[in-house]
Amino acid sequence: MEKHWLGAWKGLLVGQTSDDCYNTDMDVAATKLSKLIHKFLSLRCAAGKARQIVELMQHTRDLPTILSGVLRTDVVSNTAFLEAVTSQVLEVMPKVKDADLPVIFILDKHLANFPMEQLSVTRDQPVTRVPSLSLLHHLLHLHGLTPSSSQTSPHTSGNRDSSQERSGDKSGDKSGDKSGDKSGDNHHSSKKKNDSEGSVAGNRCDGEDSEVSVAQRGVDPRSVFYVLNPDGDLTHTQTCLQGPYERNKDWQGVTGVVPTAEQYIQALTQHDLYIYSGHGSGSKYFSREEVLKLRCRAVVLLFGCSSVKVDLYRDLDPDAYFYSYLLAGSPCVLGNLWDITDRDIDLFCLELLHLWLAHQGTQPRLSLATLVQKARRVVRIRWLNGCSPVVYGLPMSLNRPNK
Template sequence: MYGRNFDKYERKYFPKNEKPGDLCERIKKIITKTGLHSSVVEYGAFNKMMGFAAIAAGDEKKAVNHLIESHAVLHRQQVNLRYKKTEIRDNCGYTYKFGVNPSHLKFNVDCQEDSQSLESKLAELPREWYMVQLTQPYKPCKWLPEASNSVHPLHLTVLPTGPKAIAPFTITVPAPDNSMYDLCADVKNLLDTNKSSLQAEYGNHSMYWKMRQKQNNRMMTAVKEMEYNWLREWRLLLIADSLENSDDTREMIGIVDKLIADDRSLTPLSPKTVWLLRKVSTTAGYLSKTEIARLITVILPDNKKLASNLILSIVSKSKTATKLRQEKRKTTVLIVDEEIDYLPLEAMEILQDHPVTRFPSLHVAYAMFKEHEESIVEGCKVMVINEESGMGIVNPSNNLPKMEKRLRIFMDYWLPKWRTIYNALPEEEGLANAFVNALVNHEIMMYNGHGSGIQYLPGEKIEKLRVRAAVLLFGCGSVKLVPIGGRFPPYGVSNQYLTACSPCTLGMNWEVTDLDTDRMTSCFISTWIPSKAEKSWNYIDFEKWSNGTLEFKSNLERGKKEQFNDTTSPFFEPEMLRAVAISKKVCLQFMTKAAIVVRGLPVKVKWNE
């Protein structure tokens, strides 16, 4: 019922006089007859077509399965290839294995109930995750510039996790009806010119800062367009549930449940419908009255009386609903289609204050969960750390002296026992070996330099490691998925870190400037990683530190010590994703804030003296 809001799209791309169910079956026969393997690029497009056809035929279960199967086809095949190489090496006497076990990537796309089914895999995943998949629908000739750069409909697939969750479902959001502004085209144009704009020479500082402000304004406009005119009221599907239901949450859910129980309609509501109505009530603080009314009217098209009662009751509780915006929420796990990974989803108002991570596909998310399952507690991979658990590589190119000076001051003060390498390495150790040491023998690896560091340790070598560290890449475009060209999907070094089983990778989705990034880096590290420093980094005088001087604000009580290994400190946040959300607020440029992305598992540190 909710998927029928893409009629224009359906008429444009659906063959005339073709029944959706028949088309789906014909595509499956083609795949079977030709022996089309998942390594073939067209396999992803075929699954999008079958998902689209299943939606049109009203078979939601089949639609969800095929939309999931359409994601990260090339990456999954590369994981298989890498693991096969380890097996070949094993036969030749090499015992060291690396890479994600491809058996965890297996998925029964035919909706059969077994250990490989979607429901069984989702039931294994932590209840503390709130998982949503965003899929660009099938589009003929999508690799052509005029097709790939324009805004389009969007499949939002909700994937509830845990043993007692409802069945997954999908809703198709139409393209925004705004012929005057195309947010996808504008964001791509902005990102394509971002690097040249930052590197250009300007006659004076005023001209440079006007350019930066123009960039910020364009990105903010695009984010608002995405949130309020593209996703519209369906953005509520991206808002994670409360981690634990408060009294206010229970009150809002109780209102919905009572009205449903009192309804005298002979037609019982499906679990999906009840879930959606509860979702509207608990996220009403993010929605306008008009949006609440539109949602409930669409969810209950055949029960106007119940819909009217629900609208009036939820709107009347606006104060309670607004308070729910402050609830501590589950981790939002976004499964993002590689074709739309450039979009700054985390910068939306509904996500900016909450923990968010990305995966390219559910297959990869499940595989990473299985690889680290023994150390995952309450939805987070727990890393036990001490004062020497991390390693930093700063300014290896030796041409970022101001950044190096700032970070040297910070690291010497906050993490003096980390092994941090600046601008030059010992003669006996190459830079590639330093990277390997940081990735394999430490819990945290921090890189502050140009790009992602693959100029020192290529991605092909990363894949041959069993990466232990959470990887922090504070360089320009360090986790960007780069368009390869033709029909192939975008690809980036973050995929190679996932292949090497790294728990997670933090980085930038496009080019950023060093000062703003350094502010975020110091705030994030000092919030997430405990220290025995005497004073909290929250009291640093950022202006003086930016110019290379360590000085704290005078209003800090002298002599007072704040031991950050004491987890009761108000500034300590052991969950990495929550610390990232906090630290983004110190960014002075919206372009920097919107560029920060985490890919991989939620991670939590546990201090060990």
């Protein structure tokens, strides 16, 4: 996919870093490139566009394709210009640094079940995904955030706006927008449009008036509700996870039994984090219609098989149970794209919780998407089970509470 679909443009999927020294060096390289473009091609190249070209050059050796595409002029035959760029710009360009600012993929139905997060250029950066731009806007509005928020939304300074838009365009199309709309329409088909998605975005936005959204303050690791092995047949999962879950004295949850509707409502509306360790997404215990009646507060972790798999229906828009969590206000949902083995996903779950809880004292705000990428490394079948977990929704922080 990287070679034949993205080619020299795979760098468009790479996020940015907050390292000031690195950004300064990149600006120096961009300034040199801008001067060379004016000298050899008699073209004026804005600083933002020159910076974009330099960022793309870090991830490919196909300089003629990048320069011709961005500058919209043929530079293949201009060997003097290419040699000058190679000798003067590449020499001062800093080494590639892992991005630490999140990227959000807007994926259409053709790519929704593909692990875009495991491309070589995105593997070491925080990535989340949404099914449509309209749903992303809904979540930002619902949680009182704006696209320029530095902690929980993508970096948007400089020329990265255009490259991130192109990343979304390359990964999705108009059908991606329809997926969010379709979810809202289907789940509220018995109501008028202004009573469905409109009420979610409007009335729920200021729900729980004085409470700050989890998306803004981060997840409190003491406010957790878990559902472990509700069917009672995942013996290894229960043996592996019951101890770690119950050792956290502040956590609430149920093990080996099906939770009641009241417990589900409590988990989603009164806690910061809801963990489900069972078969599938848990939809047979609590339907999407029941979820959509709530104002969900919790970040949702669904460790079951295919828990965030998107169902495709030929020419119709895609659909998925987990959409209901996002539409009901949950800022973030983690789940699996396909069926996985219980032992590997148990290892992933334990590593994810360990990385989060073990570093609370040294790193007060940790990105869930970053920890997910790190936790994949403990999975034994890395390129099958390890690629399955993905994060939908906003780039969430996991916060250390004030004692």
